[in-house]
Amino acid sequence: MKALVYQGPGKIIWKTVPVPGLLQPTDVIVKVTRTTICGTDLHILKGDVPAVHSGRVLGHEGVGVVEEIGSAVRNFKKNDHVLISCITSCGRCGYCKRQMYAHCEDGGWVLGHLIDGTQAEYVRIPHADNSLYHVPDDVDEDALVMLSDIFPTGFEIGVLYGAVKPGDAVAIVGAGPIGMATLLTTQFYSPGKIIMIDTDPSRLKLAIKLGATEIVNAADDDAVERVLAQTEGGADVAIEAVGVPQTFNICQQIVRPGGHIANIGVHGKSVDLELQVLWSKNITLTTGLVNTNTTPMLLKTVRAKKLAPESLITHRFSFAQIMKAYEVFGNAAQENALKVIISNSHASTR
Numbered sequence: 001m002k003a004l005v006y007q008g009p010g011k012i013i014w015k016t017v018p019v020p021g022l023l024q025p026t027d028v029i030v031k032v033t034r035t036t037i038c039g040t041d042l043h044i045l046k047g048d049v050p051a052v053h054s055g056r057v058l059g060h061e062g063v064g065v066v067e068e069i070g071s072a073v074r075n076f077k078k079n080d081h082v083l084i085s086c087i088t089s090c091g092r093c094g095y096c097k098r099q100m101y102a103h104c105e106d107g108g109w110v111l112g113h114l115i116d117g118t119q120a121e122y123v124r125i126p127h128a129d130n131s132l133y134h135v136p137d138d139v140d141e142d143a144l145v146m147l148s149d150i151f152p153t154g155f156e157i158g159v160l161y162g163a164v165k166p167g168d169a170v171a172i173v174g175a176g177p178i179g180m181a182t183l184l185t186t187q188f189y190s191p192g193k194i195i196m197i198d199t200d201p202s203r204l205k206l207a208i209k210l211g212a213t214e215i216v217n218a219a220d221d222d223a224v225e226r227v228l229a230q231t232e233g234g235a236d237v238a239i240e241a242v243g244v245p246q247t248f249n250i251c252q253q254i255v256r257p258g259g260h261i262a263n264i265g266v267h268g269k270s271v272d273l274e275l276q277v278l279w280s281k282n283i284t285l286t287t288g289l290v291n292t293n294t295t296p297m298l299l300k301t302v303r304a305k306k307l308a309p310e311s312l313i314t315h316r317f318s319f320a321q322i323m324k325a326y327e328v329f330g331n332a333a334q335e336n337a338l339k340v341i342i343s344n345s346h347a348s349t350r
């Protein structure tokens with residue numbers, strides 16, 4: 001089969017590798033029909049994630065069809081259409097019992113990280129009973145790829161940890177895929193204001209279409225001043241969706257007393273926590289890696305047409321064009337790219 005293989009910092013190649021086989025009775029082999037590229041994959045490509053070794057097949061998002069099942073798998077059978085969760089979970093350890101699947105003792109984020117991932121024609125999914133979801137017949141599979149990672153991440157770590165309430169002023173710093181997923185899912189709670197902050201005018205324009213009530217271009221304006229002017233004393237919820245010190249800094253300056261800072265961004269550097277200002281503000285600061293425990297709920301909202309994850313898809317490629325897809329996604333600003341779909345339109349033989 002063909003797969004996208006990491007070959008050390010700055011190097012990836014689409015090449016022939018052995019088809020994965022079952023290793024544990026709880027495994028399933030999925031024939032991947034659709035996958036995508038995540039900002040995290042670009043971090044890996046830059047060499048920011050040293051746990052990823054040369055030779056690793058990348059990718060932790062996708063949908064597909066069950067090809068082969070281990071003898072202990074109960075919930076899936078051959079030919080089932082499945083959504084692959086970016087988080088693998090055994091369902092039995094202490095963390096899984098608390099639905100903190102991100103910290104599963106035999107899972108967590110392993111796909112395309114510690115084991116081979118989904119940017120391939122076939123992928124092995126460990127603990128399949130707890131790590132895959134059935135795809136309803138009436139749902140667009142392109143849309144569902146967005147539910148592997150970005151929608152649960154935006155919803156759980158941004159909206160739920162940020163404790164968004166009706167009427168709140170919500171500020172989202174970063175209008176990338178995760179920020180947009182946060183923007184769409186925060187609307188479940190009818191906030192009074194949703195202020196989107198970014199430096200890319202085309203992303204800000206899309207944010208308005210997707211429900212932002214205000215936009216701030218941080219390249220032209222003082223974002224902190226603008227948010228403070230548009231809210232009564234600051235944001236109730238400030239959501240960080242980038243992962244650099246500057247954006248975290250905006251969040252800690254715009255949060256109002258009693259408010260929440262929900263950090264979603266993947267940080268590679270330490271930030272200055274302004275505790276000398278924040279100590280008396282009664283704020284809550286949360287962080288997190290997605291648990292994907294809300295995936296079944298999000299699936300229901302998509303099916304009920306209360307959520308349209310496909311609105312984030314800007315480009316489509318075939319598996320054979322995956323290198324081009326990386327190029328486009330890697331130059332997202334110039335290409336006006338948000339999420340790319342890579343599909344196995346010409347299902348090849350094993």
Ligand SMILES: [Zn+2]
Nearest residue numbers: 038039040149
């Ligand atoms: Zn991801």
Ligand SMILES: [Zn+2]
Nearest residue numbers: 090093096104
């Ligand atoms: Zn577990």
